[in-house]
Amino acid sequence: MTSETIISIENVFKRYPVGDGEFTALKDINLQFKRSEFAGLVGPSGSGKTTLLNIIGSLDSPTEGRAMVLGKNISELSHRESAWLRNKHIGFIFQVYNLLPVYTVFENVEFALLLQNIPADERKKAVMKALEWVGLADMAGKKPDKLSGGEGQRVAIARAMVKKPEIVIADEPSANLDAANTHAILKTMKKLNEELGTTFLFSTHDEKVMGYLERIVHLRDGYVEQDEIISPKSMTT
């Protein structure tokens, strides 16, 4: 497993206009994440977790400083280039599963590949494999409203993973799950992290999630309060 730096955040500030003044959501953030890390941003609401994930996920850009993701400077990307980066290299898992309700489980997972114009037979193989990873291959034909919360989130994981992205960003993935389902999906994600070498970045304040993380970055009021290494894998250089 390689240990190259794939995310590099250097002196990043993010400011938003508020009334006549401005609100600084991120203040001089400096972080690096290596390939296959299983890390989390932890902190109370308003600490800047989601803002930082937005920048890493190329959904937003810094007001100041430099955010490099997979060798791309996020500030310099056009809308189309940042969409392409998300499409090819970044998977997203949301707090609520955000599956498209009119499509089946199979079609929801397939959608990520449709955007890449992958041929139908390759898509089918990849989707079924992704559903096998999350243990839902037998539910491919079901609609999202027939799934339990845990199953829905596992479909969301399959959708994020089907294109084999280098980075998966998970925003409070356990917020709507009970303990058993939280553990189940985290085990799934950990397994994929180990098998595929995908970097997982979480935003969470769920103790159960933190228990699986190898690295925890504590944020408070837009600052990095503490960058805590839990397990030796992320220390690999």
Add this chain to the structure above:
Amino acid sequence: MIKFLLKGILRDKTRSLLPIVVVSIGVMLTIALSAYMKGAFGDMIDQNARFDTGHVKVMTRAYLENKNQMPNDLALLGVDSLAQSLRQDFPDYQWVQRIRFGGLIDVPDENGESKGQGPASGMAIDLLNESSGEAKRLNIETSLVSGALPTQSGEAIIGHDFAEKLGLKVGDEITYFGSTMNGSMTFQNFKISGTIRFGAAVMDRGAVVVDITDAQQMLDMQDGAGEILGFSKLNVYDDEQAGRMAEKFNAKYAGDSDEFAPVMLPLKQQNNLGEWLDYADMMSGIFVFIFILAMSIVLWNTGLLGGLRRYQEFGIRLALGEPKGRIYRNLILEAVLIGAIGSVVGTILGMAISYYVQVVGIDISGFLKNSTMLMPSVLRAKVTPELFYIGFIPGVLAMVFGNMLSGIGIYKRETARLFKELEV
């Protein structure tokens, strides 16, 4: 991707049903009204052509100026040679002579005393000569209510309503009172061979149809006729061709200052029919424009509502890396698919209604009781090939315009807010 979008359209009824219904209704109304307008105006024009204007008409300049008074004193003379020259110059047209005359119809009793009278509007046509095609052109045989076509001189057919009003039946005798082309009084007896319903209220109320030779004799118009009508042998009015013919014919007499010199007018320049034709075209255009506009507004709002409902979906798609432009294009593609489905449904319904109205028609005779216009009593739609696209294209365009307007919101979406928005 099209298959994927189509699945969404078919499964998500709220995304597709209302727009399809709106487009279908709009397209159906556009087609039905266009067909009805075309049919009704076409019938009116056709009826005018057959009974009055021909595809072109030749008369004297003086007759033309006083046409409404049926001025037989200003009629064409030497019509046989004139008709012959018309046949030579314009062989694609059939040329027939007609005389219009007004007068009084008197109904004598068994003692010869008058038992009833009524004003008559007479028309003399080449009835006894089958090759003229006049009886067929005026649908006289099929319009007979009782009796038969005149087979010999001295017979007449009479409007059925007129006959009923005067208490006449087939075989009865009537006497025509009027004036000759020279202004002297004339009267002539006719035997009623049949009664007829033309389907034009103005004629059914007082028409008398006799053979032209009888009229020429009765009105002292030997080798004379009020009008010579030309009908395309294809029986289709071609305005350009008729215009060219009239121009050519009139050029021959341009240097002649005689008020009795003949003049040719195409159908469109008679009885304001040109204005009616332009009016029909304009109304069809207005209908189509109104429906596109109305449908676009409704579909724009439907699209806005749909956009709100699909706000989450578009957010997910943006987060998954679908560019805004592609989402917008796919939205337009969906609009094309929905518009096409709605337009097909609307076209089928519109054509079915048009065909029904073409076959059955709408009876407006009740409105024409006092009308002096030559209008058919039953208005029918006309199914034409253009109806297949006249509604289809606007149906698709309206849906596309509606979605283009409502989809602009996609470009205003801030990706930085997606995580927050998708938490809900």
